[in-house]
Amino acid sequence: MNSAPAAPTNPLALIAELTHRCPLHCVYCSNPLELQSRANELDTQTWSRVFKEAAELGVLQADLTGGEPLARTDILELIRAARTSGLYVNLITSGLPLDELKLDALLAAGLDHLQLSFQGAREETAAAISGTKSHAQKLRVLQWLKTRRVAVTLNFVIHRQNLDQLPEMLALAESSSATRVEFAHVQYYGWAFANRDRLLPNREQLQTSIDFFKSAQQRLSGKIRIEYVVPDYYAKYPKPCMGGWGRKLMLITPTGEALPCHAAQIIPGLKFENVKDRGLREIWEMSEAFEKFRGEHWMQEPCKSCDRRTQDFGGCRCQALLLAGDAAATDPVCSLAPTREKIDAILAVANNPAAASSLIPPDWLYRPNPASQ
Amino acid sequence: MTPDPQSHPRLAPGCRLSENNQQQVLLMPERALRLNGPSLEIVQRCDGQHTVQQIVTELQHIYAKAEPKKVESDILGYLALLQEQRALDFA
Numbered sequence A: 001m002n003s004a005p006a007a008p009t010n011p012l013a014l015i016a017e018l019t020h021r022c023p024l025h026c027v028y029c030s031n032p033l034e035l036q037s038r039a040n041e042l043d044t045q046t047w048s049r050v051f052k053e054a055a056e057l058g059v060l061q062a063d064l065t066g067g068e069p070l071a072r073t074d075i076l077e078l079i080r081a082a083r084t085s086g087l088y089v090n091l092i093t094s095g096l097p098l099d100e101l102k103l104d105a106l107l108a109a110g111l112d113h114l115q116l117s118f119q120g121a122r123e124e125t126a127a128a129i130s131g132t133k134s135h136a137q138k139l140r141v142l143q144w145l146k147t148r149r150v151a152v153t154l155n156f157v158i159h160r161q162n163l164d165q166l167p168e169m170l171a172l173a174e175s176s177s178a179t180r181v182e183f184a185h186v187q188y189y190g191w192a193f194a195n196r197d198r199l200l201p202n203r204e205q206l207q208t209s210i211d212f213f214k215s216a217q218q219r220l221s222g223k224i225r226i227e228y229v230v231p232d233y234y235a236k237y238p239k240p241c242m243g244g245w246g247r248k249l250m251l252i253t254p255t256g257e258a259l260p261c262h263a264a265q266i267i268p269g270l271k272f273e274n275v276k277d278r279g280l281r282e283i284w285e286m287s288e289a290f291e292k293f294r295g296e297h298w299m300q301e302p303c304k305s306c307d308r309r310t311q312d313f314g315g316c317r318c319q320a321l322l323l324a325g326d327a328a329a330t331d332p333v334c335s336l337a338p339t340r341e342k343i344d345a346i347l348a349v350a351n352n353p354a355a356a357s358s359l360i361p362p363d364w365l366y367r368p369n370p371a372s373q
Numbered sequence B: 001m002t003p004d005p006q007s008h009p010r011l012a013p014g015c016r017l018s019e020n021n022q023q024q025v026l027l028m029p030e031r032a033l034r035l036n037g038p039s040l041e042i043v044q045r046c047d048g049q050h051t052v053q054q055i056v057t058e059l060q061h062i063y064a065k066a067e068p069k070k071v072e073s074d075i076l077g078y079l080a081l082l083q084e085q086r087a088l089d090f091a
Helices: A044-057 A075-084 A100-108 A121-131 A134-146 A163-174 A191-192 A203-219 A280-284 A288-292 A317-324 A341-350 A352-357 B038-044 B052-062 B068-084
Strands: A013-017 A061-063 A086-092 A113-118 A151-158 A178-183 A226-227 A249-250 B009-011 B015-018 B021-030 B031-035 B088-090
Touching: A044 A280, A061 A075, A075 A100, A086 B088, A100 A134, A113 A134, A113 B009, A121 A134, A121 B009, A151 A163, A163 A203, A178 A203, A203 A226, A203 A317, A249 A280, A280 A288, A352 B052, B009 B068, B031 B038, B038 B052, B038 B068, B052 B068, B068 B088
Parallel strands: A013 A061, A013 A249, A061 A086, A086 A113, A113 A151, A151 A178, A178 A226
Antiparallel strands: B009 B088, B015 B021, B021 B031
């Protein structure tokens, strides 16, 4: 029995992908393979209106991200606009374009929280993974942050190539002023999906990392808030992706398309509205793309009659497309999915060193900088 | 961990009170807590001036009908939760 679609809940977060330009070329980047060029980026005025509309819609948090958000020459106006709209301003950055003057300007403009990415605990690893010499600059940023009043998160992106550096990463975090650390195992979309065979950890590596995170959480409770995400391929049930399609957050691309998540543009046949043409509320409540996988009407079996459907919403639509060829299918990660065998085949490769070495592509696929094209 | 009664809780860097659609919220990195009644009264007093003991005493006065011991343990529990979220510093 299909229940009538409920009125959508209000989004809590706006992910503002300000640009796809970036000084790094990370092999796990969550940006789409088709990067948007600078020429079509939204201007300051349009973003300011978007922030205002977001706050009116009930959004509490803005994530200013990219690419590298500091590549925007109007970043101070954007922070001011988001803050004066009433949003909490998070900046997700590599730290590369920063100096002390710029940092002070960001804080004075109203930045609430700075999240600094780390590709490893050592320069060689960071350079190999991001294709750029970047680690030393991040350490400088950490020093500057020690004498400034701003919330700081260190985000360590974790995968097979740097899993052995977890203790070093944590030590780095403890020597900094960060009160929050995210250990984020790579999620397999975009560039990460293309480089997956070199990134996906084996079972033992994954379990060791989880044990490490849990013990760190206990030891540092009250001092550092430690959060972690694991690759869902190893799970029995899928993640409630984005908190459900069109339920909790909204992403705006550099050229103004409104998406329910980072990867949604890979789903064929979906029409995405642009904030240049429509107000945010109208897009959120009524656009075809946001309505497409809301509620339960679109579900196939086993999701359609599964008790877990209100918990995990059938998992991830983009993952269903990537691995099962159908965005409406049960997320193949689910042990109840008819396509779970595809995930098992991928895991078999990751957990068999002999087979793995013969199948891993010879070179990383580095994410290019659209500014140079 | 139980907060020291003589310590002065205050909101950690980047943590602040805000309002959206008539709802008071405590905003922090990638998280928001709705504040109503007692939770709002507690957070408003986390200003670096009130001691934990003063917060307890003032709330026991406001919620005079409630069992004082329960008010105290609720407050201490909530402050500990906020500290774990890294929303509070204790000086």
